[in-house]
Amino acid sequence: MTDHPNSTTEAAPSRMRRALDSDLFYAFKRSPVAMVSTVVAAVLILSAVFAPLIAPTNPFDPASLNLMNGFTPPMAPNAFTGETFLLGTDDQGRDVFSTILYGMRISLFVGFAAVMFAVVLGVFLGLLAGYFGGWADSFIMRAADVQLTFPSILVAMLIFGIAKGITPVEHRDQMAIWVLILAIGLSDWVQFARVVRGATLVEKSKDYVSAARLIGRKPYAIMLRHILPNILSPVLVIATISLALAIIAEATLSFLGVGAPATQPSLGTLIRVGQGFLFSGEWWILFFPACTLLALALSVNMLGDWLRDALNPRLK
Amino acid sequence: MLPFILKRIFQSFLVLIITGAIAFSMFTFVGDPVDNMLGQERTMEDVERLRAQLGLDQPIPVQYVKFLGEAVQGNFGVSYRQGREVSEIIMERAPATLELAALSAIFAIVVGIALGVFTAIRRDGLVANFIMSASLIGVSLPTFLIGILLIYLFSVELGWLPSFGRGEVVQVGGWTTGFLTESGLKALILPSITLGLYQMTLIMRLVRSEMLEVLRQDYIRFARARGLSERVINFRHALKNTMVPVITVIGLQLGAIIAFAIITETVFQWPGLGLLFINAIQFVDIPVMAAYLMMISVMFVVINLLVDILYAFIDPRLRVAAK
Numbered sequence: 001m002t003d004h005p006n007s008t009t010e011a012a013p014s015r016m017r018r019a020l021d022s023d024l025f026y027a028f029k030r031s032p033v034a035m036v037s038t039v040v041a042a043v044l045i046l047s048a049v050f051a052p053l054i055a056p057t058n059p060f061d062p063a064s065l066n067l068m069n070g071f072t073p074p075m076a077p078n079a080f081t082g083e084t085f086l087l088g089t090d091d092q093g094r095d096v097f098s099t100i101l102y103g104m105r106i107s108l109f110v111g112f113a114a115v116m117f118a119v120v121l122g123v124f125l126g127l128l129a130g131y132f133g134g135w136a137d138s139f140i141m142r143a144a145d146v147q148l149t150f151p152s153i154l155v156a157m158l159i160f161g162i163a164k165g166i167t168p169v170e171h172r173d174q175m176a177i178w179v180l181i182l183a184i185g186l187s188d189w190v191q192f193a194r195v196v197r198g199a200t201l202v203e204k205s206k207d208y209v210s211a212a213r214l215i216g217r218k219p220y221a222i223m224l225r226h227i228l229p230n231i232l233s234p235v236l237v238i239a240t241i242s243l244a245l246a247i248i249a250e251a252t253l254s255f256l257g258v259g260a261p262a263t264q265p266s267l268g269t270l271i272r273v274g275q276g277f278l279f280s281g282e283w284w285i286l287f288f289p290a291c292t293l294l295a296l297a298l299s300v301n302m303l304g305d306w307l308r309d310a311l312n313p314r315l316k
Numbered sequence: 317m318l319p320f321i322l323k324r325i326f327q328s329f330l331v332l333i334i335t336g337a338i339a340f341s342m343f344t345f346v347g348d349p350v351d352n353m354l355g356q357e358r359t360m361e362d363v364e365r366l367r368a369q370l371g372l373d374q375p376i377p378v379q380y381v382k383f384l385g386e387a388v389q390g391n392f393g394v395s396y397r398q399g400r401e402v403s404e405i406i407m408e409r410a411p412a413t414l415e416l417a418a419l420s421a422i423f424a425i426v427v428g429i430a431l432g433v434f435t436a437i438r439r440d441g442l443v444a445n446f447i448m449s450a451s452l453i454g455v456s457l458p459t460f461l462i463g464i465l466l467i468y469l470f471s472v473e474l475g476w477l478p479s480f481g482r483g484e485v486v487q488v489g490g491w492t493t494g495f496l497t498e499s500g501l502k503a504l505i506l507p508s509i510t511l512g513l514y515q516m517t518l519i520m521r522l523v524r525s526e527m528l529e530v531l532r533q534d535y536i537r538f539a540r541a542r543g544l545s546e547r548v549i550n551f552r553h554a555l556k557n558t559m560v561p562v563i564t565v566i567g568l569q570l571g572a573i574i575a576f577a578i579i580t581e582t583v584f585q586w587p588g589l590g591l592l593f594i595n596a597i598q599f600v601d602i603p604v605m606a607a608y609l610m611m612i613s614v615m616f617v618v619i620n621l622l623v624d625i626l627y628a629f630i631d632p633r634l635r636v637a638a639k
Contacts, residue, residue, distance in 0.1 A: 142330075145327075146330070146331050146334055146335075149331055149613075149616050149617065149620060150575070150612070150613070150616060151571075151572055151575045151576070153575070153576075153579075154575045154578075154612070157578070157593075157594075157597060158338075158605070158609060160597065161596070161597035161600065161605055162342055164597070164600055165342070165600040165602065248458050251458060251460075252458055252459070252460060252579060255460045255579075255582075256460075256578070256579065256582050256594050257582075257594065257598055258594060258597045258598060271460070271461070271464070275464055275583075278464070278467065278468060278472055279472055279479075283468075286464065290461055290464070293458075293461075294457070294461070297456070297458070298456055301456060
């Protein structure tokens with residue numbers, strides 16, 4: 001590190017340079033767990049994003065399916081058509097590898113969107129509660145307490161059920177993904193609100209907030225432009241761990257049949273379908289989606305754990 | 317002490333009133349019950365008469381109070397899907413879930429405490445380390461995958477245990493039990509392990525860390541100096557003092573076991589309340605959903621309240637803080 005930039009004599013370093021010199025990147029380089037889980041998560045996420053380019057077939061295009069290809073084992077030619085599939089095919093002759101890629105897209109989309117929703121809602125309510133205090137604080141935090149009384153998966157199921165009841169029957173399948181995002185997001189905002197509220201209470205009494213108030217900035221500007229940037233690191237940690245939990249929650253709901261519909265199967269839906277073939281010996285229809293789900297959830301979870309330790313000043 | 321308990325009881329009622337409002341609004345805003353009960357050929361008079369009969373023409377707060385009154389008596393009306401009294405269906409399904417939950421809780425407590433003590437005493441042992449690493453994987457596996465894995469191993473590959481249902485059940489009064497037949501007992505094994513595994517690892521890790529903490533204390537060293545046997549030290553002195561937090565966690569996890577039974581019951585097609593609830597969501601069967609919601613919330617609230625009160629009795633610091 002001989003060329004370490006000295007801010008008093010040299011020009012301000014570029015963003016890239018600053019990122020590479022940061023403590024976080026230093027800790028990252030020294031943690032094999034973090035590197036491996038980043039690579040695994042990145043490969044999975046990228047292959048989900050570019051699924052249409054990677055997947056050999058489009059599993060949702062009926063024209064590309066051949067029922068004769070049904071139940072082909074992995075890496076073995078089909079008895080009738082002679083075609084070979086990397087991870088085999090399901091009962092309708094769909095390539096399992098392609099359905100996993102497309103299924104992962106839905107799992108990740110629901111997971112990301114649900115966490116985003118929970119972050120926005122939780123951060124906003126947490127800022128309000130912490131900054132204004134008073135009845136807004138009591139109301140928001142009591143609501144959080146009531147919701148915390150119940151396991152979040154139960155809350156998500158209930159919201160899913162109610163939302164399903166409200167949507168008209170003919171739109172239910174198209175709306176299912178959005179209902180799922182709403183249900184998982186709403187079941188998850190509490191922890192963001194609690195952490196943000198606590199951090200806001202601490203920041204509120206600092207000088208820079210008083211200064212901002214003194215020059216006449218509006219409360220919302222102080223909350224969003226001044227306090228929020230200073231309390232983002234715990235939010236980032238919880239969001240990463242939440243992503244892993246949201247992916248598992250989505251898979252669980254879809255597995256139970258109260259999530260992604262069969263027309264837009266997520267990894268959980270694929271596992272639900274695959275379970276039906278366990279007894280007849282077609283293990284690959286279940287096994288590969290299950291492994292993908294595990295790899296995805298584990299890698300994101302471990303990344304979150306590492307991030308929590310790396311950003312925790314007390315552990316340094 | 318008394319103000320603390322009163323405050324907690326007040327909060328519990330608040331939770332119940334809110335969940336009651338959610339259940340009530342499900343009836344009011346999700347689908348019109350009159351639509352569900354009258355067929356296609358109806359006159360305006362029919363609709364009006366039924367609305368008056370059901371009390372739907374009254375103001376919302378009056379309807380809500382009436383709903384709470386009915387709910388307290390366990391009356392949630394008729395299931396849209398099965399056409400039978402909801403309370404009757406729940407009474408019929410409850411034994412399956414309660415037997416499963418009880419066995420899972422016993423499994424989690426007994427095995428969890430035993431393994432926790434073992435891994436604490438043999439802290440550096442090979443087996444203990446193996447158990448600790450295995451428990452990490454166990455915690456991160458989703459419940460439904462554990463269930464599928466167990467079915468694959470013990471039903472498909474080995475063929476030892478059934479993969480679905482309760483087996484043969486015996487009617488004892490109004491209660492159906494699987495404890496009295498061989499097939500009933502066999503059918504209980506896999507679901508209760510699936511359901512209890514997460515709680516088991518949780519209790520195990522908690523007992524282990526508490527034990528390690530306690531074993532460092534002076535009175536343990538003193539007991540050893542007095543020449544007491546290892547068994548007496550570990551179980552009479554150390555384990556006893558780890559029990560306070562463990563009991564709290566066990567209490568709080570009891571509710572979680574009943575809630576997570578939904579997943580296990582779906583994997584094993586176990587004819588209990590969880591499967592009933594999932595089917596109710598799939599078919600938007602509002603009375604069943606509302607009844608399940610109210611039942612679960614009463615249970616959670618009572619458990620939380622009891623644990624809080626118990627904790628206040630055990631831990632004097634909380635009593636001071638509450639004053």
